[in-house]
Amino acid sequence: MSFRLALDAMGGDFGPSVVIGGLxxxxxxxFLPSDSSFLIFGFESEVLPVLAQYPTVQKRxxxxxxxxxxxxxSKPSWAVRQGRKSNLGQAIQSVVDDNADAxxxxxxxxxxxxxxKILMKTLPGIERxxxxxxxxxxxxxxxxxxxxxxxxxxxxxxxxxxxxGEALVSHLFDIPSPSVGLLNVGSEELKGHAAVQLAAQxxxxxxxxxxxxxxxxxxxxxxxTDVVVTxxxxxxxxxxxxxxxxxxIKQIIRDNxxxxxxxxxxxxxxxxxxxKIHNTTDPRLHNGAVFLGLRHIAVKSHGGTDALGISHAVRxxxxxxQKKLIESLEKRLSSLNQVGEIx
Amino acid sequence: MSFRLALDAMGGDFGPSVVIGGLxxxxxxxFLPSDSSFLIFGFESEVLPVLAQYPTVQKRxxxxxxxxxxxxxSKPSWAVRQGRKSNLGQAIQSVVDDNADAxxxxxxxxxxxxxxKILMKTLPGIERxxxxxxxxxxxxxxxxxxxxxxxxxxxxxxxxxxxxGEALVSHLFDIPSPSVGLLNVGSEELKGHAAVQLAAQxxxxxxxxxxxxxxxxxxxxxxxTDVVVTxxxxxxxxxxxxxxxxxxIKQIIRDNxxxxxxxxxxxxxxxxxxxKIHNTTDPRLHNGAVFLGLRHIAVKSHGGTDALGISHAVRxxxxxxQKKLIESLEKRLSSLNQVGEIx
Numbered sequence: 001m002s003f004r005l006a007l008d009a010m011g012g013d014f015g016p017s018v019v020i021g022g023l024x025x026x027x028x029x030x031f032l033p034s035d036s037s038f039l040i041f042g043f044e045s046e047v048l049p050v051l052a053q054y055p056t057v058q059k060r061x062x063x064x065x066x067x068x069x070x071x072x073x074s075k076p077s078w079a080v081r082q083g084r085k086s087n088l089g090q091a092i093q094s095v096v097d098d099n100a101d102a103x104x105x106x107x108x109x110x111x112x113x114x115x116x117k118i119l120m121k122t123l124p125g126i127e128r129x130x131x132x133x134x135x136x137x138x139x140x141x142x143x144x145x146x147x148x149x150x151x152x153x154x155x156x157x158x159x160x161x162x163x164x165g166e167a168l169v170s171h172l173f174d175i176p177s178p179s180v181g182l183l184n185v186g187s188e189e190l191k192g193h194a195a196v197q198l199a200a201q202x203x204x205x206x207x208x209x210x211x212x213x214x215x216x217x218x219x220x221x222x223x224x225t226d227v228v229v230t231x232x233x234x235x236x237x238x239x240x241x242x243x244x245x246x247x248x249i250k251q252i253i254r255d256n257x258x259x260x261x262x263x264x265x266x267x268x269x270x271x272x273x274x275x276k277i278h279n280t281t282d283p284r285l286h287n288g289a290v291f292l293g294l295r296h297i298a299v300k301s302h303g304g305t306d307a308l309g310i311s312h313a314v315r316x317x318x319x320x321x322q323k324k325l326i327e328s329l330e331k332r333l334s335s336l337n338q339v340g341e342i343x
Numbered sequence: 344m345s346f347r348l349a350l351d352a353m354g355g356d357f358g359p360s361v362v363i364g365g366l367x368x369x370x371x372x373x374f375l376p377s378d379s380s381f382l383i384f385g386f387e388s389e390v391l392p393v394l395a396q397y398p399t400v401q402k403r404x405x406x407x408x409x410x411x412x413x414x415x416x417s418k419p420s421w422a423v424r425q426g427r428k429s430n431l432g433q434a435i436q437s438v439v440d441d442n443a444d445a446x447x448x449x450x451x452x453x454x455x456x457x458x459x460k461i462l463m464k465t466l467p468g469i470e471r472x473x474x475x476x477x478x479x480x481x482x483x484x485x486x487x488x489x490x491x492x493x494x495x496x497x498x499x500x501x502x503x504x505x506x507x508g509e510a511l512v513s514h515l516f517d518i519p520s521p522s523v524g525l526l527n528v529g530s531e532e533l534k535g536h537a538a539v540q541l542a543a544q545x546x547x548x549x550x551x552x553x554x555x556x557x558x559x560x561x562x563x564x565x566x567x568t569d570v571v572v573t574x575x576x577x578x579x580x581x582x583x584x585x586x587x588x589x590x591x592i593k594q595i596i597r598d599n600x601x602x603x604x605x606x607x608x609x610x611x612x613x614x615x616x617x618x619k620i621h622n623t624t625d626p627r628l629h630n631g632a633v634f635l636g637l638r639h640i641a642v643k644s645h646g647g648t649d650a651l652g653i654s655h656a657v658r659x660x661x662x663x664x665q666k667k668l669i670e671s672l673e674k675r676l677s678s679l680n681q682v683g684e685i686x
Binding site: 072073136137138148151152183185186188192193216217218219220221222230232233234236237238239240241242243244245246247248249250251252253256257260262263265266267269270273276277280281 | 415416561562564575576577583584586589592596608610619
């Protein structure tokens with residue numbers, strides 16, 4: 001199956017060199033079919049010289065110059081008013097116009113989400129899209145959402161995230177009825193603020209829906225449920241806290257093992273094992289989050305990632321497109337809704 | 344210096360055996376002066392048999408039976424109305440009456456906080472107390488607050504937490520002007536919801552106050568600032584996510600190293616190093632959080648901890664009392680307030 005990817009070349013902290021470099025790595029690592037084609041949007045004088053350095057990307061690419069550029073400080077409200085002609089706006093629109101199968105950007109999350117929502121529209125019954133992430137756990141990977149698209153959430157938002165998360169995990173891993181937990185400060189029923197309380201009451205009454213109840217911060221990595229639902233403020237902080245902790249522990253292992261000859265020898269003897277542990281918690285290998293709840297595929301990469309990270313975001317975009325995410329999501333939401341009338 | 348500790352023997356998931364056992368460990372480990380005395384509150388038939396098993400504790404203890412017991416499901420509103428005569432209420436009151444220097448409980452956080460607030464009263468200018476925790480970081484330990492006492496926070500609450508956290512760290516570690524970060528979904532000034540925005544605007548205008556700006560989830564363990572301020576919902580989730588991640592990584596290290604003879608040998612060679620790494624992230628050794636903002640010392644232990652964890656909560660209570668926490672906090676808050684008029 002061929003794959004047509006739209007790409008914002010200007011997004012992310014390091015600009016075109018990392019974005020185009022990531023596309024090159026995705027091809028080299030066979031994350032994409034060899035007949036993939038790319039629509040690349042950005043500022044000519046910055047993108048074309050980089051493109052010339054990557055002939056494998058260049059020969060598959062068609063470039064569009066845009067005068068308007070979304071930056072890390074562009075506000076969502078500005079993006080909606082002025083951003084349609086921007087690098088990001090045109091990349092998104094190319095998917096809506098069916099000139100591409102998916103879009104990837106490492107740019108400003110707020111602007112990207114606002115533009116995607118207005119140009120791509122949301123699925124029936126979905127008020128706001130959410131950003132999910134798959135995290136490795138002691139059991140199988142868990143899906144956590146929202147990661148920052150919606151800082152303040154009503155009970156309705158949380159319920160919609162729960163349904164979408166369930167549908168995505170069911171689709172990706174072919175699990176008939178994934179378990180869904182609602183993130184809270186305690187697992188007892190009386191805990192939490194009004195929105196989580198109301199969301200829990202509603203979720204537990206949906207027929208054919210495997211609602212586990214409240215889960216706590218430590219349940220994320222324990223893999224207690226297949227899906228963990230929370231507002232974007234707490235979700236963003238929790239996921240970054242998890243990344244920071246992984247980095248912290250890897251650092252103290254490195255420091256301690258390298259401070260004595262016995263430690264160094266231990267490390268050398270089992271270098272492959274330590275590398276495997278390192279990879280499990282390397283955020284670049286888990287980079288790429290689809291905006292869940294839109295009618296097309298838009299994938300967000302971390303802004304601070306490198307080419308390896310971008311290549312994984314590109315891989316996610318391809319997988320979501322190949323697996324027909326949107327069709328499957330729409331079907332599942334509609335079937336849950338028919339029974340529960342919740343959207 | 345002698346130390347008089349009030350103790351709720353019924354709190355926590357495992358009741359008197361863990362609580363009294365923890366007191367015994369605290370004495371054995373010399374966390375307390377040898378002339379310490381204990382006021383113990385609880386249900387006679389459950390506490391006395393346990394007390395008889397620990398003669399070193401028993402000979403320093405005076406026991407009070409209470410008919411009313413606060414349980415894990417007692418609501419804060421019930422505690423305020425009915426709980427003054429309870430195990431927890433009487434333990435707190437004994438500190439107010441100057442029969443004890445501090446109180447420790449592993450019981451229901453909501454009820455404990457509500458009772459403490461009403462019986463002990465808050466410091467001038469402090470609307471709501473917060474629960475802080477010291478977490479190990481790549482630099483020196485950081486203080487994170489609030490950990491769950493206040494699920495929804497106004498800008499004023501966040502500002503008060505920032506001032507109290509700064510005062511506590513300044514006092515504990517003798518740092519003249521600790522740096523304070525406000526937890527948010529991004530470090531750019533325009534990020535976040537209204538309460539964090541307003542709090543940041545106010546904090547950066549306080550003279551002689553080292554406000555760093557916004558920090559993100561990964562900054563907690565990186566030790567970017569001495570103090571990290573957030574609402575109790577996000578703080579609770581972040582701290583538990585950190586604990587869960589530490590557990591996750593330790594587990595994958597164990598699993599991977601024990602799956603081959605080379606791994607096992609690596610582990611055995613540097614067993615002391617792995618033990619040291621394990622201890623750095625053992626939550627029991629960091630157990631015990633003081634309710635910050637009260638006029639007396641009340642320390643909360645994790646409900647799910649064991650006797651070792653309790654002994655560390657007891658150690659915290661002693662240290663706070665010995666270091667004259669309340670006097671110092673009051674002085675610092677009043678001096679910051681004189682300049683900034685912010686409370």
